[in-house]
Amino acid sequence: MFGYQMSDYDKRVYEEELQEFLPSTIVDSHVHICTEEHLYDYQKDGATKWIYRVGATCPIEDLQSTYSTMFKGKRVIPVLLGNVSGKIKESNVYTEEVMKKNGLPGLFCTAYDMSAEYLEEHVLNRFDGLKPYCDNCNPQVNGADADIYDFMPEEHFKFADKYGLKVVLHISKRDRLKNPDNVKRLLEIEQKYPNAKVIVAHVGRAYSPEDLGDALEVLGKNTKNMLFDFSANVQDVAIRKCIEAVGTKRVIFGTDMPVTKMRMYRISENGNYINVVPRGLYGDVSGDPHMRETDEKNITNFVYEIIRSFKRVANDLTLTKADVEDIMCGNAVKLYNIKI
Numbered sequence: 001m002f003g004y005q006m007s008d009y010d011k012r013v014y015e016e017e018l019q020e021f022l023p024s025t026i027v028d029s030h031v032h033i034c035t036e037e038h039l040y041d042y043q044k045d046g047a048t049k050w051i052y053r054v055g056a057t058c059p060i061e062d063l064q065s066t067y068s069t070m071f072k073g074k075r076v077i078p079v080l081l082g083n084v085s086g087k088i089k090e091s092n093v094y095t096e097e098v099m100k101k102n103g104l105p106g107l108f109c110t111a112y113d114m115s116a117e118y119l120e121e122h123v124l125n126r127f128d129g130l131k132p133y134c135d136n137c138n139p140q141v142n143g144a145d146a147d148i149y150d151f152m153p154e155e156h157f158k159f160a161d162k163y164g165l166k167v168v169l170h171i172s173k174r175d176r177l178k179n180p181d182n183v184k185r186l187l188e189i190e191q192k193y194p195n196a197k198v199i200v201a202h203v204g205r206a207y208s209p210e211d212l213g214d215a216l217e218v219l220g221k222n223t224k225n226m227l228f229d230f231s232a233n234v235q236d237v238a239i240r241k242c243i244e245a246v247g248t249k250r251v252i253f254g255t256d257m258p259v260t261k262m263r264m265y266r267i268s269e270n271g272n273y274i275n276v277v278p279r280g281l282y283g284d285v286s287g288d289p290h291m292r293e294t295d296e297k298n299i300t301n302f303v304y305e306i307i308r309s310f311k312r313v314a315n316d317l318t319l320t321k322a323d324v325e326d327i328m329c330g331n332a333v334k335l336y337n338i339k340i
Contacts, residue, residue, distance in 0.1 A: 003065035004261050009298045014072065018304060021311050023325040025075045025340055027332035028067075030168065030201060030231035030254025033058050033098060034083035038091040050275065050291050053282040055258030060098045066261060070303060077338060079254075080106035081168065084133035096126055105336040107168055111136040112151055116159050123159075128336055129166030129197065130156060137172075146172040148185045161193035166335065168229070170201045177204025178213025190223045197335060199227045199252065206238040210271035220245025227335070232256035232302070234266050234309040240316060248323040252332045253310070260302035 006014075034057055060080075067076040080099060082091030088109040099106040108127040110119070123130065130152070134143040137151035148171060160167050171186075173179040182204070189198060206212050216238075219226065228246065230239050231254030243251055262282075264275045274292050277285070278299055285291035314324055333340060 002062050004069045004301070006069055007300075010070075010300050010304070013300045013304050013308075014070070017311070018307055019073065021314075021324065022071070022074060022307070023329050024073075025077065025329050026071065026253065027329050027336075027338065028076055028078045028255050028257070029199070029252045029332045029336075030081065030229050031058075031063065031078045031257045032081045032083060032259075033060055033063060033078075033095060034086060034091050035059050035094065038083040038086045038094065050282065050285065050288050051259045053285070054262040055260075058258035060102065063257065066257065070301070075340075077340070078104060079128075079332065079336060080104055081131045082107075082109045084109050084131060084170075085135040088136065092122070092127075099127075105338060107131040107166065109133065109136070110152070110156060112138050112153060114156070116155050119156065119159050123165070124163065127165075129168070130160055131168050132156065133170055134172040144172060144174060147181065148172070148189070157189060157193045157196055160196035162195070164195045164197065166197040166199065168199045168201050171204055176211040177206045177215045178211055183215050183218055186219060186226065187222055190226050194225055197227070198225070199229055199335075201229050201231060201254075202256070203228055203230050203233050203235070203238040203242050207233060207235055207266070207273040208268035208271050209235065209237050210268075212238060212241060216241045216245040226250065227252060227331070229254040230306065230310065232260055232306070234302075234305045235268070236309050236312055236316075239310055240313045243313065243317060243319075243327075248319065248326050249331060251327050252335070253306075253328045255303050255306065257303065260306065262302045263299050264302055265299060265305055 036057055039056055063078060080095050082088060082095040088111060092108055095106050105128045107129045108123045110130050110132045132152035134146045134151045137143045137146045141150045171182050173182055204215065227250045228242050229252045233239060264277045267274050267276060273290060275290055276292050276294050279293040279295055285293065
């Protein structure tokens with residue numbers, strides 16, 4: 001789907017709930033751009049994961065069209081990531097081309113077997129940092145169970161630390177943020193690589209309350225550099241605990257588009273997140289534990305649900321307008337040295 005087609009309900013949600021809440025400039029610090037050429041065949045047929053059914057591709061023209069429709073009257077600046085689970089070398093070439101043409105920040109998708117010399121050649125003076133992903137991990141390890149160093153080896157962290165590069169980190173393991181090995185590793189990374197600007201994506205993938213444990217409290221007390229984005233996260237308690245733990249200067253907004261163009265709202269049952277979607281819109285989802293169909297009519301998009309969640313948290317914590325602007329724009333502007 002090119003761009004995004006606004007429904008009457010979408011327009012009502014934006015105009016009545018979000019437009020005034022949002023600052024005039026927004027930085028989308030987590031968005032994936034890619035074309036068909038960057039996909040493997042199994043991603044093109046959309047049969048394996050719900051994310052491919054919703055939005056497998058997102059050329060820059062698609063993204064810009066979506067922003068102009070979803071965020072009427074606002075300026076949106078993306079931080080570009082490529083297709084982390086596709087043909088990453090081809091995707092990196094495309095990302096760099098778009099960065100140069102549009103004057104945008106972006107990250108280089110990495111794989112476990114890339115050497116420091118390779119990163120020196122392909123990243124320095126070209127990209128703002130690194131985007132590792134658990135799919136591109138040590139071949140001896142199942143990506144779903146991977147330790148952070150299995151897909152972002154220490155050699156890569158040393159490289160990022162040496163040059164003060166950003167690292168957007170999508171952690172693995174089935175119990176997500178609360179996994180004690182993940183927490184231990186994040187604390188180690190903070191101590192050993194203080195010059196690397198690590199952003200823990202999706203609030204550590206804490207998509208259900210059961211994913212949290214006391215991880216945010218521990219990380220908040222024992223880190224001073226690590227940031228968090230709440231892209232693709234609509235769990236109020238995760239966003240709230242994150243802000244309570246690290247403050248408003250270390251939290252940044254992101255959408256995780258194109259997947260978040262999805263029409264949905266999310267619920268959690270027994271620690272499992274479920275995307276509730278209009279019946280028939282994404283094909284046969286009966287076998288997917290993260291998808292459930294409904295005949296409800298008034299369903300907006302994932303992006304708006306993320307912002308709705310943040311707005312509820314902002315109201316609960318009585319955040320100021322300046323706090324909201326920091327999280328939606330200012331913190332990322334400072335992090336990526338964006339000229340606005």
